[in-house]
Each structure stands twice: as structure tokens, then as C-alpha cells.
Amino acid sequence: MQTTPSAPAAPLRTIPHSVEAERGVLGSILLDAAGDSRVLDLCTENGIVPESFYTPAHSLLFETLSEMSRAALAIDPLTLTERLRALNRLDEIGGAATIQALIDETPTAAHAEYYINIVRQKHLLRAVISCARDAERRCFDEAVSADLILGEVEQQFLSIADHRREGTGLSWPQAITNTMGHIDRLFSLGPGSVAGLPTGLKNLDRQLKGLRNGEMIVLAARPSMGKTSLAMNIAECVALGKDIYGRPMKGDHDRPHAVGVFSLEMSTESLAMRMLCGFAGVPSFRISQGLGNIKNINQQLTRAASELGKAPIYVDDTGGLDVMDMRARARRMKKRYKIELIVIDYLQLCNCREFARQGRQIETSQISGQIKAMAKELNLPVVVLSQLSRAPEQRGDKTNKPKLSDLRDSGAIEQDADVVLLLRRPCKAPGDPEFEDTRLAIVDVAKHRNGPTGEVRLDFDDALTRFGDRADPGTSETAGLEPDPYPSVDLPEDQ
Numbered sequence: 001m002q003t004t005p006s007a008p009a010a011p012l013r014t015i016p017h018s019v020e021a022e023r024g025v026l027g028s029i030l031l032d033a034a035g036d037s038r039v040l041d042l043c044t045e046n047g048i049v050p051e052s053f054y055t056p057a058h059s060l061l062f063e064t065l066s067e068m069s070r071a072a073l074a075i076d077p078l079t080l081t082e083r084l085r086a087l088n089r090l091d092e093i094g095g096a097a098t099i100q101a102l103i104d105e106t107p108t109a110a111h112a113e114y115y116i117n118i119v120r121q122k123h124l125l126r127a128v129i130s131c132a133r134d135a136e137r138r139c140f141d142e143a144v145s146a147d148l149i150l151g152e153v154e155q156q157f158l159s160i161a162d163h164r165r166e167g168t169g170l171s172w173p174q175a176i177t178n179t180m181g182h183i184d185r186l187f188s189l190g191p192g193s194v195a196g197l198p199t200g201l202k203n204l205d206r207q208l209k210g211l212r213n214g215e216m217i218v219l220a221a222r223p224s225m226g227k228t229s230l231a232m233n234i235a236e237c238v239a240l241g242k243d244i245y246g247r248p249m250k251g252d253h254d255r256p257h258a259v260g261v262f263s264l265e266m267s268t269e270s271l272a273m274r275m276l277c278g279f280a281g282v283p284s285f286r287i288s289q290g291l292g293n294i295k296n297i298n299q300q301l302t303r304a305a306s307e308l309g310k311a312p313i314y315v316d317d318t319g320g321l322d323v324m325d326m327r328a329r330a331r332r333m334k335k336r337y338k339i340e341l342i343v344i345d346y347l348q349l350c351n352c353r354e355f356a357r358q359g360r361q362i363e364t365s366q367i368s369g370q371i372k373a374m375a376k377e378l379n380l381p382v383v384v385l386s387q388l389s390r391a392p393e394q395r396g397d398k399t400n401k402p403k404l405s406d407l408r409d410s411g412a413i414e415q416d417a418d419v420v421l422l423l424r425r426p427c428k429a430p431g432d433p434e435f436e437d438t439r440l441a442i443v444d445v446a447k448h449r450n451g452p453t454g455e456v457r458l459d460f461d462d463a464l465t466r467f468g469d470r471a472d473p474g475t476s477e478t479a480g481l482e483p484d485p486y487p488s489v490d491l492p493e494d495q
Helices: 019-032 038-045 056-070 077-086 096-105 112-139 146-165 172-189 202-208 227-240 268-280 284-289 294-308 323-337 353-358 360-378 412-416
Strands: 216-221 259-263 313-316 341-345 382-387 419-424 440-448 454-461 466-469
Touching: 019 038, 019 056, 019 096, 019 112, 038 056, 038 112, 038 323, 056 077, 056 096, 077 096, 112 146, 112 323, 202 440, 202 454, 216 227, 216 360, 216 412, 227 259, 227 268, 227 294, 227 313, 227 341, 227 382, 227 466, 259 268, 259 323, 268 284, 268 294, 313 323, 323 341, 323 360, 341 360, 353 360, 360 382, 360 412
Parallel strands: 216 382, 216 419, 259 313, 259 341, 341 382
Antiparallel strands: 419 440, 440 454, 454 466
């Protein structure tokens, strides 16, 4: 008797999950807990709950860690072990050796977001499968109408989507209400008010209307144009709540604002020396060469140090920083110091380990995207310095005027940035009509998502590495109103 061969049985499929990612999240929590529990905060923001972990032991560990965090208990391998032992649940996770293995297997907490996203995605897939199986079971229940089943199934899938979108932002009515409140505050300040953090330079604020939260502001220039000096002048003004001439800023900006600085090129001491000398009005070369009246110079530096020492500026001068590490450190700054502005000097010195082997252009694109994401996540302005290519010097244009396309390494910088400032100094271009004006600095607002573009003219004191507003003829608003309160020390050099 001939029999018809039966169809091969469908292979068994594994429920979506990633043991490695789950262990990575737990290991990152333990590695980071000695700091400020950043990873647990990220888990909360991404909707991670004990049920997000497929492995029961991992679910129990996350639940215990979350309870310890809510109770403000210290979190480390020892305290976690003792907590589980007190609950008679240590054996359920495999003993103390399992906890130590989590730390040993996790190289760094900097990639916690990557692990969290994998765990979250797998959890969503399991939720979809569960809903689909429940829908299939309900379809065989003939006592219930198809319309009712369809409505219930639709609601179940929508609840998954709602959970996925939880915490992604304000509702539209709330956004409108907040915007109207912001507009009312601007009206109350009167003409000339700015929407974001003032830079301390009136001419620049008139064009930018301040540095806005969530925006990535790129300040680009060729080497030795003064981009680090301009960025640090802005950081100083924001941190002190005063403009570049020491006058209180308007409205609610007349107060110190904490500033985080990632200096990948200069050391903290070098930045402090530059800022202190500029603020005091003492050229640094006079100090290094012992020129001038030492007593008077020391008095000026002491007065400047007493004020600058109170400025809430927090500098991280780690070189060759990975962009994910930078985001992690920025979150800690935000949580610990309540920073309201971040300055990065400069973008091309950042790294992105995950894309380093795919070419510098792709790596730079990822770095730029991560910095923009950081600005939105932390809801503060990020001023990032960038190098320009040699194109301005090779075009044959006597002014060496840069363009957006000159941003070095990647066009993604231009795309991601909300504001692009191109800094140049005509005295550096022999063919420029204003070559003789050694103090002139021009900031070209080449891109501005929320306002006009155009050039802003500033003064730059090379000896003090300090910018100021330029009073051009015909601008009565600034003409004659900007005296230099920090005159250079012009004393006999033989003292």
C-alpha cells in the first residue's frame, strides 16, 4: 500500500530575546551605579520593566535593582547579593557568582543605550506575538461576534503602540500652552529680548536670538581663527550671567548658568589660563615672559580669579573621547550640576568606535548625529566646534570666505546642525579688502533654522584672545556704548 509522504513539520522557533543584551543592561547598571544610576534612568525613560527581560533570573535582578534605587540604597555587587539573600532569592538567580559574572562580561556602561534598545525591541516583539496568539484563540470562539473580537484585538495592539510612545514628548495641547507662555515671557522683556541663552555678544544675539534648547550650534573655522576663544567667551558669559563687558544680562538670564565643556584639544589648565588672562585684561605672554608691573598684574588676576572661580563651569579634558562616552558624561553633568549649555572642542577629535572601520566620513556622520541627539535628549543647546577644509584657501577667492560645503569630513554636520556659524578674520587673508583691520572678526550665520542668516561683525583682541561687539558706523544702538573695561596693562616692562 502506497502512502503519501506527510509534509515536514515546521521547525520550532525561539521566542525573540537576547540573553547577551539583558546581561549587558544588568552589568551596565552595576558598573554605573557607583556614579549616578544613569543606566537605571535610561531604563525608565525607555519603558524597561522587569517583564522586559525574558530570562526569569534577569527579571528578578532588574526588579531588585529598581527597588534598591527607589529606596535610595547603595548599589554594588555586595549590596545586591545581601539584598537577594535577605529576600531568600539569591539561589533563584544562580548565586553571587552570577552577579560577578555580569560585571566581568560587560566591558563598559557607555553602550548601555544600545543594550537597552535591544531588550526593548525584543520585549515589543514578544508582546506582538502574545497579542497575535490571543487574537487567533479568540477567533475560534464562535460565541463572540467577529466585530467584538476585531475591536478588542485592535485595542490590544494599540496599547502596545501607546506603551512604545510613552515618554517621547509633550502632548500637542501642552506644547502649544508652553509655547504661548514662552512668548508671553519674551513680550514682558520688551524689544531686543532673546529666545534662548544669550551669548553675551549683543551683535551675535541680535542675529541668533540666543542659543535655544535642543539645538546643535556648529562654530566652524580654519585653524588660528579664534573659534575656541569665541566658544569660551560665550561659555564665560553664560556661566556668569553677564555680557562680555561684565554687565548683567537681561531678564531671567541675569544669573549663573552651569556650563559643561568637553575640551578634547586643550587641557583644563590651558583653558583656565586663557580665560583668566582675557577676563583680567592681561596678555598671557606678559606673564610667561615676566613683563610689566608684576604687582599690578597680580592684582588684576586676583580680582578676575575671585569672580571666575565662582563660575559654574565644568571641564572634561579627556582626549580622544568616544561620542557614546561623551553622551554618558553629559548626562551625569546634567543630573549632577544642572548644566544648561554644553561646549565641545572639537568635533573632529571625537571618535565613534562602532563605525571607526567604515571610514572617517561615516564615522563623522554618526558623531554628528549623536551630538544632535544629545542636545534633544538633554534639552539644552550644544555648541560644537568644527574644522573647515582647505577649500576656502584653494578657491582663488581673495577673501578666503568659507561656505557650508567646507565643513570637514562629512556633509552630515551641515544637515544635523540647527545653526552653523562660519568664523573668519579678514587680516588672515592678504587679498581681503579689510586686510588692514587686525581687530575685525566676521561670524557668518550660514544656516539658521529659526531665524535669518547673515554676517555679524565683531572685534577680536588677539593678545587677550577675547571677542567684543563692533560699533560700525550707522549702528547707533551700539556706537560708543561698548568701552573696554579690561584695558591692557601698559606699564614699563623693565619693572
